[in-house]
Amino acid sequence: MARVVAVVGASRDRRKFGNKAVRAFLHRGYDVVPINPDGGVIEGIPVYASVLDVPRSIDMATVYLQPEIGEQVMDEIARKGIEEIWLNPGADSARVVARARALGLDPILDCSIVGIGESPASYR
DSSP: OOOEEEEETOOSOTTSHHHHHHHHHHHTTOEEEEEOTTOSEETTEEOBSSGGGOSSOOSEEEEOSOHHHHHHHHHHHHHHTOOEEEEOTTSOOHHHHHHHHHTTOOOEESOHHHHTTOOGGGOO
């Protein structure tokens, strides 16, 4: 069974990393769950407003949010029980990292697209 990854900050704009991540994880065979409060559909997949709205467990979250939003979302990620969290460049401010760690999370501070063996440049 494929691992379930929540792309928190997923975007319909194919130039943004929140969209490139959706496509890269799909390419690698992950079960992708786009998270964006605007809802809708991204790359053909229904979007959830929050990880808390997803009716099944999530193995991993990769975060593409401005730090001030990401800091608040760490609470939802912790409540959902997601154990693997990637804070991508730009989403990895000291305050977000501190909040994640205060909640018992151990975030990975790196590009998750590269982390799964893909290159963001491949997704234009």
